Amino acid sequence: MSIFEIGMLLCFGAAWPFSIYRSLKSGSIAGKSPFFLCIIMVGYICGILNKLLYRYDQVVFLYALNLVMVSTDFLIYIRNSRRLRGSEA
Numbered sequence: 001m002s003i004f005e006i007g008m009l010l011c012f013g014a015a016w017p018f019s020i021y022r023s024l025k026s027g028s029i030a031g032k033s034p035f036f037l038c039i040i041m042v043g044y045i046c047g048i049l050n051k052l053l054y055r056y057d058q059v060v061f062l063y064a065l066n067l068v069m070v071s072t073d074f075l076i077y078i079r080n081s082r083r084l085r086g087s088e089a
Contacts, residue, residue: 009062016069
């Protein structure tokens with residue numbers, strides 16, 4: 001278990017609740033990139049797979065928590081984009 005890996009995941013993870021809150025409150029998709037969110041999700045999935053297949057330790061739960069938060073932000077993006085498309089029609 002690496003303290004630097006834990007620090008990285010905690011720092012990245014600290015940003016997602018604010019992003020989720022802002023997306024829910026504003027209902028906007030401005031400043032969001034679904035492509036970027038998907039890349040981040042793939043990165044967390046790779047981290048989880050590495051932990052499960054090669055070096056299992058408790059850090060896998062930080063990867064999973066971050067993946068859940070990014071996935072939530074992605075789902076909110078989809079919801080907000082559908083709402084915006086529906087209001088334009």
